[in-house]
Amino acid sequence: MHNFSELDILKIAISMEEDGEKFYRKMYEDAQTDTEKQQIFLALANEEKNHAVFFNNIYQEMLQKTNHKEYELFDNDTIEMIKSLVSGLVLPEEDHLNKKQDFKELINNMVEQEYRSIKFYSSLLENTKNDNVTIFLHHVIREEEQHVIKLKEMLYYNKTSVSIEEHIYFVENILNGMQDWVRVIDLEDNIIYANETMKEELGYYLVGRKCFDVIGRKAPCDDCVSRQAAKIRGSVQKEEKINGKIFSVMSSPLKNLNGEIQAVIEVLRDVTQSKLMEEQIKAQNKRFSDDLKIARKMQCGLLPKEMSTDKITFTYTYKPCEAIGGDFFDVFEIDRTHIGVYIADVSGHGVPASMLTMFLRQTIRKDIISPAQVLEHLYKKYNESDFGTEIYITMFYAVIDIQNKKIKYANAGHNTLPILFNNEDMKHLNASGFPISNWVEEADYKEYEMNFNNRDRLLLLTDGITDICSPSGQRYDMRYIEENIMNNKDKNIEEIKNIVIKDTYNFIYGEKLENNKIYDDITLLLLELYE
Incomplete structure (x- = not known):
């Protein structure tokens, strides 16, 4: 054809x-x-x-x-x-x-x-x-x-x-059946036709009057869409307030058989209710956004501060993908010789996940030096609550004995294993265990112990780092982190942390670090033991 x-x-x-x-x-x-x-x-x-x-x-x-x-x-x-x-x-x-x-x-x-x-x-x-x-x-x-x-x-x-x-x-009945106002305006601003819906609202004396006069104006609008439509030979739209209502006005040229513009046809749709609803949604979103900002401030306020002991120091990066996140961690003193540390990742993001981090902080036992017992107690308390089967918590929990230079730890399904390293060596703290959930009635956790000597460092993180992908789909797995650690082991923990975080952003965005869009919570905690 x-x-x-x-x-x-x-x-x-x-x-x-x-x-x-x-x-x-x-x-x-x-x-x-x-x-x-x-x-x-x-x-x-x-x-x-x-x-x-x-x-x-x-x-x-x-x-x-x-x-x-x-x-x-x-x-x-x-x-x-x-x-x-x-x-x-x-x-x-x-x-x-x-x-x-x-x-x-x-x-x-x-x-x-x-x-x-x-x-x-x-x-x-x-x-x-x-x-x-x-x-x-x-x-x-x-x-x-x-x-x-x-x-x-x-x-x-x-x-x-x-x-x-x-x-x-017949044609007029079609136009009169419309809920929208319809009028035709000649090139001298005179109304030459108006449908019944418009007449019922503005009065039956419309034809022959100026288009601006019937809406209470003494002169044409500065942004007159009917004149613009005739000038550009195309449709023009704007919003107009008439008798306290908001109308969407669409003006289109009306041509004769020779293609010459003789008039403009306008359709005015009452959008007052939709605009009101739009403003209500905006106000509601602003209130919600303000509440989230407060919640974020509160959540960040619960993150660990400086400790009274000078035997251990730490630094961290916490970047939730939404205003508030499901990652959480803490470093705290159990007694004069024991330091508790954990990192947790709640399934999902946003408000539901952040609420579980509050449960976690309030429920965790900070007076027990056995990591396995702490996780078992947490699992029991979780099952006493009705959180459903859709959400769960993965968690790594450790207790550092700063006097005897030991670290005990247990794992509740946290698949991003911590790394213990110094200037000479590096090893993963391998452990397995059941996530904190209500999938089964009871869960047993196995406890492990290793040496934690002076100048040893402990890196804990969530899968928000190891699950990121480059534009080509390549994952940022643990080997990149290990390379960054070993190549910079002579640097302090603050420098190492910044190197790792910068490398993850370079992996995703190249050198465009101003693009800070992330799709999972990113959390990294780095500790060092001093003499």
Whole structure:
């Protein structure tokens, strides 16, 4: 179809419309005893004839303007073949129309045939590359659409002949049925039409008045959209406040048959309620955002501060992906010789996860020096609460004996294993255990012990770091962290922490560190034991 010329399309259209006229005239002759059907078929035949004449006039005009020998037109045999393929789509079956049908059924069948005709010409339009063909097909489709309107008018008035006044009344009823205000404004700002909905609201004396006068203005608006629409020959939209209500105003140019702009049609939709709802949602979101800021401040305020002992020091990075997060950690003194430390990751993010971190902080036993017993107590208390099966906590818990230089630890499903390192060596604190959850009634935790000598360092982190990915999909796994540790083991813990965090951001964003969008909570805690 993309090789059809404008003359080819016109020949097909003329031939189809002529066949349509012949078809309906035959139906007219066959319906001799049914006057109502005769009227319908005669009206349809005349419409098809008018369409054929319209397309033939364009065809003759094109023949005069164009040297048609520049391209090969379809011959009559080809035209007949095309018609035979599509006539079943465009014209109804004769036997179907001869069946006994009332006026409404017959007209509705005709409308369906027009829909099929529009679909056929639209398919030609979609497959053509020629600008002139596109213009002519738009003419064809517009004519068929007008045919649909005339058939619908027959149904509306229940008769085959519709006057100009009745046609205008039909169109006005469509506009008056709209809840939106509709008005037409000429190029001198005069209202030349307003629908009933607008008149009921602003009064029935609208036509003949200036468009700005009816909304309480003495002069045209500085940002008059009707003038803008006429100037740019396109649609323009703005919001306007009228009688205490907010309207969305859409202005579009109204052109005559020569394409000249004669007026502007405006549709005004009352958006007061939606704007009010929008403002309420914004206010609610602001309150929620303010509450989250307070919650974040409170959550950050619970993070560990400096300790009274000078035997141990620590530094950390805490970056929740939302305002508040599900990662949590703490470093605290159990007694004069024991330091407790843990890092936890609650499933999910945001408010639900952060609430569980509060439960964790309030429930954890800070007077027990056995990590396994602490986790077992936490598991028991968790199961006494009704948190559901969807959420859980993974946690690594350790107790550092700063006098005997030992570290005891246990693991509740925390899969990002801590790293114990110094200037000579590096090892993972391997341990396994069941997450804090209510999946089973009881959970036993195994306790491990290792040396923790002076200048040893302990790195704890969550999977928010090890699960990040580069743009190519590569994961930032533990080997990157291990390389950063060993390559910078001579640096202090603050420097090592910053190197690791910067490397993770470089991994995701290259050198564009100002892009701080992350998709999981990132938490890193680094401790060092002194003499």
